[in-house]
Amino acid sequence: MVGRKNSSAGLGCEPDAARAGAYPNAGRCNGTALRKATRRVSQLYDSVLAPCGLKGTQRSLLIHIARAGTPTMGELSAALVLDRSALGHNLKPLERDGLVALVPDEQDKRSRRVVLTPLGKAKLDASMALWAQAQARFEAVFGPAEAAALRASLERIASPEFAEAFSGRDTSK
Amino acid sequence: MVGRKNSSAGLGCEPDAARAGAYPNAGRCNGTALRKATRRVSQLYDSVLAPCGLKGTQRSLLIHIARAGTPTMGELSAALVLDRSALGHNLKPLERDGLVALVPDEQDKRSRRVVLTPLGKAKLDASMALWAQAQARFEAVFGPAEAAALRASLERIASPEFAEAFSGRDTSK
DNA sequence: GACGAATACTCGCATATGCCACTATTTTCA
DNA sequence: TGAAAATAGTGGCATATGCGAGTATTCGTC
Numbered sequence: 549m550v551g552r553k554n555s556s557a558g559l560g561c562e563p564d565a566a567r568a569g570a571y572p573n574a575g576r577c578n579g580t581a582l583r584k585a586t587r588r589v590s591q592l593y594d595s596v597l598a599p600c601g602l603k604g605t606q607r608s609l610l611i612h613i614a615r616a617g618t619p620t621m622g623e624l625s626a627a628l629v630l631d632r633s634a635l636g637h638n639l640k641p642l643e644r645d646g647l648v649a650l651v652p653d654e655q656d657k658r659s660r661r662v663v664l665t666p667l668g669k670a671k672l673d674a675s676m677a678l679w680a681q682a683q684a685r686f687e688a689v690f691g692p693a694e695a696a697a698l699r700a701s702l703e704r705i706a707s708p709e710f711a712e713a714f715s716g717r718d719t720s721k
Numbered sequence: 722m723v724g725r726k727n728s729s730a731g732l733g734c735e736p737d738a739a740r741a742g743a744y745p746n747a748g749r750c751n752g753t754a755l756r757k758a759t760r761r762v763s764q765l766y767d768s769v770l771a772p773c774g775l776k777g778t779q780r781s782l783l784i785h786i787a788r789a790g791t792p793t794m795g796e797l798s799a800a801l802v803l804d805r806s807a808l809g810h811n812l813k814p815l816e817r818d819g820l821v822a823l824v825p826d827e828q829d830k831r832s833r834r835v836v837l838t839p840l841g842k843a844k845l846d847a848s849m850a851l852w853a854q855a856q857a858r859f860e861a862v863f864g865p866a867e868a869a870a871l872r873a874s875l876e877r878i879a880s881p882e883f884a885e886a887f888s889g890r891d892t893s894k
Numbered sequence: 895g896a897c898g899a900a901t902a903c904t905c906g907c908a909t910a911t912g913c914c915a916c917t918a919t920t921t922t923c924a
Numbered sequence: 925t926g927a928a929a930a931t932a933g934t935g936g937c938a939t940a941t942g943c944g945a946g947t948a949t950t951c952g953t954c
Contacts, residue, residue, distance in 0.1 A: 585875035702758035
């Protein structure tokens with residue numbers, strides 16, 4: 549806790565050591581550690597990306613679409629580890645701004661496919677140098693080998709295999 | 722991309738290899754890797770925590786408050802790497818539900834301090850076993866040594882020092 | 895061929911997050 | 925001592941995310 553000034557001053561009833569001792573594992577939460585680091589990196593990358601008008605999250609969507617061709621929403625949500633209705637929500641401003649279009653799948657009337665528009669592609673191309681700058685700064689501070697190792701860990705955690713193992717499901721289906 | 726069926730079929734104009742080749746670094750984005758892993762872990766932990774009625778993000782807030790005594794909102798936002806107005810928003814449902822209270826700082830009329838209520842403490846205590854279960858599952862799948870190493874990396878990335886180094890600011894102030 | 899199960903999405907509701915303008919207060923400086 | 929700068933928070937607006945109910949469609953089984 550930065551700049552401790554507080555807190556035994558008539559409010560918290562217990563001394564600091566007793567409170568800290570009551571929650572010994574508080575600093576060990578993997579979910580909390582991931583969220584904090586993600587907020588930090590999102591804030592830093594977004595400040596570098598700001599001139600191109602895309603947030604990191606939006607750029608990530610566009611890149612996945614660009615690489616996949618015309619993925620279905622289901623494919624895209626699985627690839628991004630996003631709830632499908634969350635993906636639907638996240639695509640709306642991009643569709644409104646003309647960066648993507650949603651078209652019905654030819655074979656399956658339930659499905660929609662996501663298409664990057666020429667404007668979306670131009671916007672994505674315009675973001676490349678800024679993204680590369682953010683990425684270079686990260687790797688300069690953190691180390692390129694360490695950054696690659698981190699991404700390997702994160703990819704493993706994000707994988708469907710990890711989710712199945714965590715939930716104790718039989719993975720041999 | 723799971724289950725590739727798509728996408729050269731009259732929609733995407735370019736062959737797969739050309740598109741993938743156009744964005745060679747797409748899979749290397751540190752921000753994207755962090756967000757994907759964080760979504761996965763949040764989803765998994767939240768499903769374990771669901772019975773206690775707290776989400777992982779709310780539990781994280783309560784734990785920080787519990788450990789700190791009665792931190793100011795500024796202290797809490799810095800500790801959690803959260804924008805201060807975001808923290809304000811995130812505290813509202815917790816205040817509404819009676820888990821925390823906000824009280825004016827005695828010395829600084831601008832500041833408010835966050836207090837865990839007895840109900841909040843009870844809720845937090847009730848979440849302990851579920852959290853420990855989620856945490857044990859993560860470490861069983863990922864490995865305890867690997868999990869500790871990951872948290873160390875994430876803590877470094879979340880640190881103010883990392884942010885200063887990334888932004889190229891002089892850290893010797 | 896019909897029906898039930900499964901799938902793909904949308905919508906509504908809610909939380910999570912961040913930026914900016916604003917107000918109130920404190921701190922710093924001349 | 926007063927004014928300007930800095931700080932602490934709020935409110936509004938927006939994006940980011942997830943759950944559950946609902947509709948439409950497809951698939952599998954009998």
